[in-house]
Amino acid sequence: MYERILVVCTGNICRSPVGEFLLRSTLNAAGRKAEVRSAGVGALVNDPAHDTAIAMMASRGLDLTPHRAQQATPDLCRWAQLVLVMEPHHREALTDIDPAVRGKTFLLGHWSKQEIPDPYKRDQRVWDQAVGLIEAGVAAWAQRL
Numbered sequence: 001m002y003e004r005i006l007v008v009c010t011g012n013i014c015r016s017p018v019g020e021f022l023l024r025s026t027l028n029a030a031g032r033k034a035e036v037r038s039a040g041v042g043a044l045v046n047d048p049a050h051d052t053a054i055a056m057m058a059s060r061g062l063d064l065t066p067h068r069a070q071q072a073t074p075d076l077c078r079w080a081q082l083v084l085v086m087e088p089h090h091r092e093a094l095t096d097i098d099p100a101v102r103g104k105t106f107l108l109g110h111w112s113k114q115e116i117p118d119p120y121k122r123d124q125r126v127w128d129q130a131v132g133l134i135e136a137g138v139a140a141w142a143q144r145l
Contacts, residue, residue, distance in 0.1 A: 001145055005036045006080035007108065008090050012040030012069035014120050015086045017049045019108055019134050021062045023084075026142045034145070037080075039072040041093035046070075050120065052127050077101040084108040084141065086116040108137035111144070 007023060009016035020038035027034050048054070049064040057064045070076075077083065077098040083105040085091050091105045109116055116134055119127040 001032060001034070002082040003034050004079055004081045005034055006072075006076060006083045007036065007038040007085075008041060008072055008083060008094060009038075009086045009116075010040055010042050010090070010118060011047075011120065012038055012043040012071075013047050013050045013067075014053050015116055015118065015130060015134060016040060017064055017067045017069075018053050018057060018131060019084065019086075019138060021057055021064055021067075022060075022134060022138045023141065025062055026138050027145065030142060032142075032145065037076070038067075039070050039076055041072050041090055041097070043069045043071040052119070052124075056127065056131050072097055074098040080104065082106070082145075084110075084137070086118070088115070108141070109133055110137070111140035112136060 007016045007019040016038035020036050024036040047069045049067040054064045083101055094101045094105055114133055116130050119130040
């Protein structure tokens with residue numbers, strides 16, 4: 001079991017906070033303790049989660065309002081035992097930050113071979129698709145952790 005998991009996207013205000021909170025909640029509900037954090041490869045540092053992400057997670061009983069975006073750093077990459085990214089270019093960006101992270105970095109949609117599109121500044125349909133893929137990815141990883 002991984003005890004330290006990092007979820008990464010671009011700005012750390014849409015996909016990765018949703019993934020972080022869903023994964024933490026799913027693992028806790030299953031009685032598994034893991035510290036889950038999120039970061040961005042181009043983070044909007046200290047920004048809150050996007051309003052749409054907050055609303056969508058509130059409808060699922062999760063409060064994203066405490067979230068503040070942070071940049072992926074070498075220390076954060078080294079802290080993580082498992083890193084889950086939304087798209088392949090996130091893996092490449094993380095490798096530039098810390099080359100040692102490559103071997104422990106996987107797509108959140110790894111088990112279904114799917115990337116998760118960025119819903120930032122997109123319509124509700126894209127948000128629904130992205131959150132659905134994040135939920136599926138979290139469920140698949142939770143079964144295997």
